[in-house]
Amino acid sequence: NAGVMQNPRHLVRRRGQEARLRCSPxxxxxxxxWYRQLPExxxxxxxxxxxxxxxxxxxxxxxxxxxxxxxxxxxxxxxQQVVRGDSAAYFCASSPGRREKLFFGSGTQLSVL
Amino acid sequence: xxxxxxxxxxxxxxxxxxxxxxxxxxxxxSVHWYRQKHGEAPVFLMILLKGGEQKGHDKISASFNEKKxxxxxxxxxxxxxYSGTYFCGTEYGADMRxxxxxxxxxxx
Numbered sequence: 001n002a003g004v005m006q007n008p009r010h011l012v013r014r015r016g017q018e019a020r021l022r023c024s025p026x027x028x029x030x031x032x033x034w035y036r037q038l039p040e041x042x043x044x045x046x047x048x049x050x051x052x053x054x055x056x057x058x059x060x061x062x063x064x065x066x067x068x069x070x071x072x073x074x075x076x077x078x079x080q081q082v083v084r085g086d087s088a089a090y091f092c093a094s095s096p097g098r099r100e101k102l103f104f105g106s107g108t109q110l111s112v113l
Numbered sequence: 114x115x116x117x118x119x120x121x122x123x124x125x126x127x128x129x130x131x132x133x134x135x136x137x138x139x140x141x142x143s144v145h146w147y148r149q150k151h152g153e154a155p156v157f158l159m160i161l162l163k164g165g166e167q168k169g170h171d172k173i174s175a176s177f178n179e180k181k182x183x184x185x186x187x188x189x190x191x192x193x194x195y196s197g198t199y200f201c202g203t204e205y206g207a208d209m210r211x212x213x214x215x216x217x218x219x220x221x
Contacts, residue, residue: 042213104154
């Protein structure tokens with residue numbers, strides 16, 4: 001049973017470009033969380049999704065950021081018109097249900113030049 | 114809203130003990146503990162679902178005081194492999210939020 005798969009591992013974008021981060025949850029998991037982490041800092045909650053639904057996006061900036069978890073395929077975190085301040089590690093985690101342990105992916109390191 | 118962890122950092126010698134605390138200003142449904150090593154993804158340690166629950170494996174254990182809205186992680190006879198940043202996670206309604214982390218360094 002493969003773990004949570006995130007790709008790409010590293011993503012370099014120039015200011016103004018779009019970044020698309022993908023997360024395939026573990027088999028059987030319908031809950032996906034996205035977190036952002038700056039060096040030497042904690043995991044900042046961004047968005048919580050269940051299949052085809054956004055449950056809580058209160059941690060995500062209202063502009064430029066969006067997330068989806070379609071019926072088929074991976075969850076996508078999309079950042080439009082990236083700025084240098086978007087540079088960070090983005091982790092996704094999945095779980096089979098609420099109040100169950102989270103399994104984290106290896107993260108995507110986004111660098112904005 | 115996120116839980117508050119203390120201390121921010123701890124330095125130990127091998128074999129020493131440590132306690133990491135996690136508290137919340139709001140009622141907790143559950144408390145999760147994770148460890149993250151540098152450059153890696155966080156890894157699950159344990160989850161506590163009921164007030165008063167205590168869990169542990171190896172020499173790492175945790176307790177959950179629902180009334181006080183806090184949890185503590187206990188590391189006894191620390192090993193070099195325990196080094197990393199420890200995060201507590203709590204559920205406020207639907208989502209899982211993490212504390213700022215406690216950086217634990219175990220030295221020989």
